[in-house]
Amino acid sequence: MIEVQRLTKQFKDTLAVDDLTFSVTPGLVTGFLGPNGAGKSTTMRVIVGLDRPTSGEALVDGKSYRTLDAPLRSVGAMLDAGQVHPRRTASAHLLSLAATIGAGQGRVREVLELVGLPDQARRRVGTFSLGMRQRLGIAAALLGDPSTIILDEPMNGLDPDGIIWVRSLLRHLAREGRTVLVSSHLMGEMAQTADHLIVVGRGRLVADVATHDLLQGPSSALRVRTPDPLRLTDAVTGAGGTTDAGDEGALLIHGLTAGDLARLALAHRIEIHELVEQDRSLEEAFLELTNHTTDFRAQTSPERTVLS
Ligand SMILES: Nc1ncnc2c1ncn2[C@@H]1O[C@H](COP(=O)(O)OP(=O)(O)OP(=O)(O)O)[C@@H](O)[C@H]1O
DSSP: OEEEEEEEEEETTEEEEEEEEEEEOTTSEEEEEOOTTSSHHHHHHHHTTSSOOSEEEEEETTBOGGGOSSHHHHEEEESOTTOSOTTSBHHHHHHHHHHHTTOOHHHHHHHHHHTTOGGGTTSBGGGOOHHHHHHHHHHHHHTTOOSEEEEESTTTTOOHHHHHHHHHHHHHHHHTTOEEEEEESBHHHHHHHOSEEEEEETTEEEEEEEHHHHHTSTTOEEEEEOSOHHHHHHHHHHTTOEEEEOGGGOEEEESOOHHHHHHHHHHTTOOOSEEEEEOOOHHHHHHHHTTTOGGGOBOSOGGGOBBO
């Protein structure tokens, strides 16, 4: 469990984190989402004791990081995958970290296996691709078998296979009951990865919401195909719903559940050829969430929507 309470971090002229409060619960993947410069990394650095808060606090399992009995066994973090001596082999790098927590060669082999790098153990890290460095960073975070895992932008630079791999690893770690906090500035990526989202902008909390609730908001719609759209539109209007034209001749229906619509179609003996519950788009969800602030303008493609 991570509890960030009224956290503020001021760097000279920059207010990086501004009175931020949220909790990260075990058993879920929690996405930490916000545009570049929103304060995500600073918050994570405070959680793992690398930066001191100006005010407020960040607790892991009820304690500040500096007062945890065995911090590296409680919290595994990857805050900067680039911070590895390039001439070291992957295995030597992990062994040096393992030594600080009393783990040995066996655990190093296990984590290399877990992140899909068992054959690269003797390779120098300087020759690694960005994706391999990310995997090595994740391996280092997992060395101490921690109950809390904090990863800053772990999907940066990964190819689609790598992204799918990180996603399933995070879900697996959460299912084991761990607390998993993972940051990203990519909305689509987090919507597909996280069960819960903490959204920040300019150091402040913008939303603390279940991903499902965010996408299932009031503008979600039913997408329907029927050979009789005019009669269906009349029936839907009569039942208090509204319709819009969808693409490829489909009708979009708002204000009714799928069950309502099925019963309505049956009662009016209208054929339905397709009925799909359609989540609202990420763009809609975030524009609503962020109240159209320019900080969170969503850029086109839903898969790669970026908070700018
Ligand atoms: N050590 C520092 N000294 C001065 N300013 C800093 C320092 N670290 C971060 N900042 C500033 O604090 C703000 C928040 O930065 P932070 O890196 O926490 O944001 P972020 O959401 O992680 O963004 P990104 O996705 O770009 O890493 C930025 O304006 C940044 O320039």
